[in-house]
Amino acid sequence: MIEGIIIKGIGGLYYVDTDRGVFECKARGLFRKEKIKPLVGDNVLIDLNDIDNTGYIMEIKSRNTELIRPPVANVNQSIIVFSLKNPKPNLWLLDRFLILSEKEKLNAIIVFNKIDLISDDVLKYILKIYENTGYKIIKTSTKSKEGINDLKEILKDNISVFAGPSGVGKSSLLNEIEPDLKLQTGDISAKTKRGKHTTRSSSLLELSFGGFVVDTPGFSSLDLSFIKEENLEIFFPEINEESLYCKFNDCKHNKEPGCNVKKSVKEGKISKERYENYLSFLSEIKKSRRY
Numbered sequence: 001m002i003e004g005i006i007i008k009g010i011g012g013l014y015y016v017d018t019d020r021g022v023f024e025c026k027a028r029g030l031f032r033k034e035k036i037k038p039l040v041g042d043n044v045l046i047d048l049n050d051i052d053n054t055g056y057i058m059e060i061k062s063r064n065t066e067l068i069r070p071p072v073a074n075v076n077q078s079i080i081v082f083s084l085k086n087p088k089p090n091l092w093l094l095d096r097f098l099i100l101s102e103k104e105k106l107n108a109i110i111v112f113n114k115i116d117l118i119s120d121d122v123l124k125y126i127l128k129i130y131e132n133t134g135y136k137i138i139k140t141s142t143k144s145k146e147g148i149n150d151l152k153e154i155l156k157d158n159i160s161v162f163a164g165p166s167g168v169g170k171s172s173l174l175n176e177i178e179p180d181l182k183l184q185t186g187d188i189s190a191k192t193k194r195g196k197h198t199t200r201s202s203s204l205l206e207l208s209f210g211g212f213v214v215d216t217p218g219f220s221s222l223d224l225s226f227i228k229e230e231n232l233e234i235f236f237p238e239i240n241e242e243s244l245y246c247k248f249n250d251c252k253h254n255k256e257p258g259c260n261v262k263k264s265v266k267e268g269k270i271s272k273e274r275y276e277n278y279l280s281f282l283s284e285i286k287k288s289r290r291y
């Protein structure tokens with residue numbers, strides 16, 4: 001038996017990437033009885049039929065992570081891409097992606113793309129907002145090629161999912177990193193500044209320098225109702241840290257007296273923008289509990 005990783009699945013056939021190449025495999029009948037469905041990203045053992053070079057998946061190793069949309073196993077990091085202009089960054093959405101990454105136990109990396117389009121001041125302003133979050137930030141441009149190597153280093157030997165709104169340059173970045181992938185990119189002006197998803201199907205793309213990238217963007221559901229009000233702070237690393245010094249243990253950092261989070265916002269240790277998004281999500285969660 002040989003080891004491999006499922007990189008694609010179509011109609012009950014799985015394509016397993018191994019040291020010896022990619023093989024078309026079927027799943028052992030037993031999986032169906034046990035209601036186990038192999039997933040793209042699964043590490044598997046296959047039994048190879050040397051005559052026709054097809055195989056059977058005999059064993060699926062336990063999964064570290066399991067995304068539902070797109071359905072991929074063992075993704076370990078999310079590359080959250082926002083452009084600094086065209087379209088301008090929606091930090092409310094960015095903070096949502098960060099929360100969803102935490103939920104899925106993915107290491108989140110923030111990529112600010114299209115830095116060629118903005119001034120240094122704007123860049124500084126945005127970077128400051130995320131300064132104390134602890135998230136790794138990469139600044140890129142597919143035009144000036146700045147930051148492309150940094151992104152490559154991050155992707156190397158990992159299984160990454162890209163996330164971010166339409167038109168921010170996800171496909172362009174991937175094409176820059178691996179020209180052979182030839183992902184379709186859309187011209188944002190031709191798409192009337194709204195953009196549309198030009199990438200389809202769900203499989204793993206192998207990077208020539210090591211690692212895989214999921215070929216469809218992640219997190220189509222942005223629902224936060226899985227979070228309890230009192231736990232929201234956990235999803236904001238810098239708020240979580242300062243919450244240790246709030247007067248009340250169950251402080252929600254909203255209207256409570258002796259709140260160290262609010263104090264830290266005033267002192268600039270926590271950015272106002274992040275805190276406002278925290279409050280916005282807090283009230284959203286509160287409302288969703290009522291029904």
Ligand SMILES: Nc1nc2c(ncn2[C@@H]2O[C@H](COP(=O)(O)OP(=O)(O)OP(=O)(O)O)[C@@H](O)[C@H]2O)c(=O)[nH]1
Nearest residue numbers: 114141142166167168169170171172185186196198
């Ligand atoms: N100025 C500038 N334009 C860029 C940059 N990166 C991408 N673009 C342009 O932005 C537009 C959208 O890029 P895409 O790569 O299609 O964006 P996407 O995020 O994959 O969009 P969807 O497929 O709709 O999700 C294209 O016209 C690109 O040429 C950049 O760094 N600077």
Ligand SMILES: [Zn+2]
Nearest residue numbers: 246251253259
């Ligand atoms: Zn507090």
